[in-house]
Amino acid sequence: MTAAVNQLAQLDRELETILTSFDTNYTWNYGSVKEGLRDLYERAKRDQWNSTTQLAWGTHVEPESEIIPSVVNPLAGYAPFEKLDAKERAHFRHAQISFQLSQFLHGEQGALLVASQLVGGVPWIDAKYYAGSQTMDEARHVEVFSRYLHQKLEWEWPINPQLKELLDATLKDSRWDFKYLGMQIMIEGLAMAAFGNLYQLCKEPLLKELLLYVMKDESRHVAFGVVSLDGHYADMPANELRDREDFIIYAAELMRNRLVGSEIARAFGWNENEVRDLVLESPVGKMFRSMLFQRVVPNLKRLGLLTPRVRDAFAKLDILRFENDDPDKQDRELGFA
Numbered sequence: 001m002t003a004a005v006n007q008l009a010q011l012d013r014e015l016e017t018i019l020t021s022f023d024t025n026y027t028w029n030y031g032s033v034k035e036g037l038r039d040l041y042e043r044a045k046r047d048q049w050n051s052t053t054q055l056a057w058g059t060h061v062e063p064e065s066e067i068i069p070s071v072v073n074p075l076a077g078y079a080p081f082e083k084l085d086a087k088e089r090a091h092f093r094h095a096q097i098s099f100q101l102s103q104f105l106h107g108e109q110g111a112l113l114v115a116s117q118l119v120g121g122v123p124w125i126d127a128k129y130y131a132g133s134q135t136m137d138e139a140r141h142v143e144v145f146s147r148y149l150h151q152k153l154e155w156e157w158p159i160n161p162q163l164k165e166l167l168d169a170t171l172k173d174s175r176w177d178f179k180y181l182g183m184q185i186m187i188e189g190l191a192m193a194a195f196g197n198l199y200q201l202c203k204e205p206l207l208k209e210l211l212l213y214v215m216k217d218e219s220r221h222v223a224f225g226v227v228s229l230d231g232h233y234a235d236m237p238a239n240e241l242r243d244r245e246d247f248i249i250y251a252a253e254l255m256r257n258r259l260v261g262s263e264i265a266r267a268f269g270w271n272e273n274e275v276r277d278l279v280l281e282s283p284v285g286k287m288f289r290s291m292l293f294q295r296v297v298p299n300l301k302r303l304g305l306l307t308p309r310v311r312d313a314f315a316k317l318d319i320l321r322f323e324n325d326d327p328d329k330q331d332r333e334l335g336f337a
Contacts, residue, residue: 022174024120027128036227037126040220044133047220049213051144059206061152064090067097067204074261074282080270094155095264100198102157105145107191110167111221112138114183121176122228130224137217144210152206162258166251177232178247184225185303186251189296189327192218196334197291219331226299233304241307248305249313252296256289256317290319295330297322 032038061067070093075081084092115138118131149156170182192215199211233241265275279285297314300306301323306314314320 018168018171020117020171022117022121022176022179025123025176027123027125030125032126034124034126034228037124037130037224040224040227041126041129041133043220044130044137047216048133048136049140051140051147051210051213054213055144055210056206057147057151059204061204061206063098063153063155064094065204066093067207068093068198068201069203072201072284074279074285075275076282076284078270078275078278080268092264092268094153095267098149098153098155099157099263100194101145101149101153102155103160103163104191104194105142105149105156106159107163107167107187108138108141108145110163110171111183111188112142114167114170114179117171118176118179121179123176124228127224127228134217134221134224137221141214141217144214148207148210157263160258160263162254166254169247169250177229177244180225180229181244181247182251184221185229185299186248186255186296188218188221188225189299190255190292192222192295193292196330197288215334219334222295222299222327223331226302229303242309244305245307245309248300248310252293252314252317252319255292256319259285259289290317293317293319294322294325295327298325298327 070089073081073096081092112135115131115135119128119135122128122131146156166182166187170179170187173179173182195211195215195218199208199215202208202211233244236244259279260276261279262272262276264270265272293314297306297319300310306323311320
């Protein structure tokens with residue numbers, strides 16, 4: 001009895017409740033009214049996969065091995081890092097990859113919650129169909145990242161505060177298009193770039209295969225946001241459009257400035273300000289932070305949201321150069337079209 005009570009108390013400590021409010025829409029028109037959504041739904045049905053049977057979970061993974069190359073390290077040359085011996089450097093590699101995958105895990109749970117909200121909030125039946133399929137996708141992504149972290153790496157980190165802030169803002173906003181902007185366009189767009197970067201670098205076969213399956217789903221999720229919002233902002237009143245501009249700028253600044261090594265610095269007892277400055281100025285750190293926006297910027301342009309205010313903010317973030325990139329071409333090259 002005592003064990004059961006302790007288990008329930010632990011579950012309570014691990015549960016966080018936030019208050020959300022959004023309009024839920026019935027739609028009595030069961031026909032297709034938004035071009036492209038039914039095609040995406042058909043692709044979603046075709047591309048479902050079972051992680052239990054289709055991933056090689058029997059693969060041995062050494063958590064402290066070079067799952068990603070050691071040369072991809074923004075702290076190279078930092079005196080406290082250079083003093084680490086071979087065992088400590090292996091622990092550092094373990095910390096890096098487990099932290100990154102932990103943020104993927106937490107982001108996928110946020111996507112799961114937002115997708116479930118979209119089922120009720122979106123105004124077209126095809127969008128409800130697709131949001132339902134995305135909810136299943138996100139549940140599977142939470143499952144696979146959780147399983148890899150706990151069974152293979154045996155180390156899960158808490159959610160990064162900036163990521164949590166953006167997830168909360170997306171979940172709490174009552175307007176359905178903000179949920180698309182926050183999740184499908186911003187967070188999913190950033191995730192696709194981060195997954196792609198890790199996939200290119202990854203040496204571990206199970207993680208590499210896992211990422212490929214997840215990326216195939218995520219490419220559809222981003223397309224879901226672009227197709228659904230296409231034309232939505234064309235005639236929007238200036239005051240309402242400004243709300244969207246503010247949100248996009250806020251989200252971009254929040255996400256670009258979150259990957260500064262603070263959690264790793266605390267774990268190793270290093271000076272957080274020193275680590276932050278080094279990560280911000282390192283070529284590896286600069287490249288990765290800007291690369292994250294290579295899908296976000298062109299998709300915002302396609303939606304008519306790369307307005308003068310947003311362009312000015314993105315120029316300061318040094319991410320405006322991605323505006324003419326082609327995410328659809330990137331998907332075709334990966335075999336996701």
